[in-house]
Amino acid sequence: MRSAAAALLGIILAACAAAPASAPSTSAVARTDVLLATTTSFQDSGLLDVLVVDFQKRTPFRIRASAVGTGAALAIGARGDADVVFVHAPEQELQFMAEGNGERRIFVMHNDFVLVGPPDDPARVKGRNALDALREIARVRAPFISRGDNSGTDFFEKALWRRAGVQPAGTWYVEAATGMGQTLTIASEKRAYTLSDRGTFLARRSQTQLGILVERDPPLINVYHVITVNPAKFPRVNSAGANAFADYLVSPQTQQLIGAFGVATYGQQLFVPDAGKDEGEAR
Numbered sequence: 242m243r244s245a246a247a248a249l250l251g252i253i254l255a256a257c258a259a260a261p262a263s264a265p266s267t268s269a270v271a272r273t274d275v276l277l278a279t280t281t282s283f284q285d286s287g288l289l290d291v292l293v294v295d296f297q298k299r300t301p302f303r304i305r306a307s308a309v310g311t312g313a314a315l316a317i318g319a320r321g322d323a324d325v326v327f328v329h330a331p332e333q334e335l336q337f338m339a340e341g342n343g344e345r346r347i348f349v350m351h352n353d354f355v356l357v358g359p360p361d362d363p364a365r366v367k368g369r370n371a372l373d374a375l376r377e378i379a380r381v382r383a384p385f386i387s388r389g390d391n392s393g394t395d396f397f398e399k400a401l402w403r404r405a406g407v408q409p410a411g412t413w414y415v416e417a418a419t420g421m422g423q424t425l426t427i428a429s430e431k432r433a434y435t436l437s438d439r440g441t442f443l444a445r446r447s448q449t450q451l452g453i454l455v456e457r458d459p460p461l462i463n464v465y466h467v468i469t470v471n472p473a474k475f476p477r478v479n480s481a482g483a484n485a486f487a488d489y490l491v492s493p494q495t496q497q498l499i500g501a502f503g504v505a506t507y508g509q510q511l512f513v514p515d516a517g518k519d520e521g522e523a524r
Contacts, residue, residue: 275482277306278323280393281420284308286440288502296489302482310392321475325483329393329465343468349490350499351464351523352512356455358434367454372405374455382413384433388424389416398436425449440511491516
């Protein structure tokens with residue numbers, strides 16, 4: 242009996258030794274890199290770089306950011322090719338959530354858009370409200386450069402035209418299909434009007450011949466949300482890293498950083514921290 246048992250044990254051990262060890266699943270391997278899909282305006286303002294450096298000091302994670310238009314950022318997330326997205330197009334964000342692509346959507350901050358144009362203001366829109374200014378630009382067919390790139394800014398601008406009751410079309414209305422910085426350059430070269438987030442405009446102001454003509458109007462408020470990509474739909478996402486970044490953005494220390502950003506350089510606050518608030522409070 243002992244010899245038979247010994248023989249059986251030897252067979253089992255041999256079989257175990259011969260079987261290759263199973264590799265851990267990709268989802269079980271902890272990743273330190275966090276794939277962030279975000280907007281060019283967030284990057285162009287300079288705030289993205291500040292927050293990424295601080296986040297990487299405070300956590301073991303490393304951000305790999307793709308700065309594209311909001312539409313493209315949400316599309317990346319909808320393919321499961323990002324762990325977290327940071328965007329500013331509420332209508333498209335809600336659709337993203339309804340399709341099951343996002344797990345958490347959190348209000349982080351807001352800033353505002355400004356209508357900029359040539360300092361001599363040929364359409365005479367300075368001091369008007371935003372919707373009246375757009376109506377007048379369309380009436381006189383003053384050159385207007387639209388980003389036209391399916392970005393959050395592009396969505397926002399098109400919504401403003403609809404609210405103004407205008408369907409912009411014609412040679413005066415040009416869709417540049419490019420980012421905010423390049424759109425400002427084109428507007429400056431063409432002596433045209435355009436809509437910009439305040440942060441990017443101030444960062445690029447010295448490189449253009451444009452001035453702020455309409456600002457501080459409620460329809461120009463621009464809200465930002467962070468959305469973690471749904472790991473139930475996309476098991477390969479770095480859920481731990483995405484949640485760490487989302488929690489970081491709404492932490493008191495980060496909210497303070499957001500509120501202080503731009504004051505030293507431009508003499509004004511560029512973003513308003515909104516953690517814990519309802520989106521309606523920003524409008």
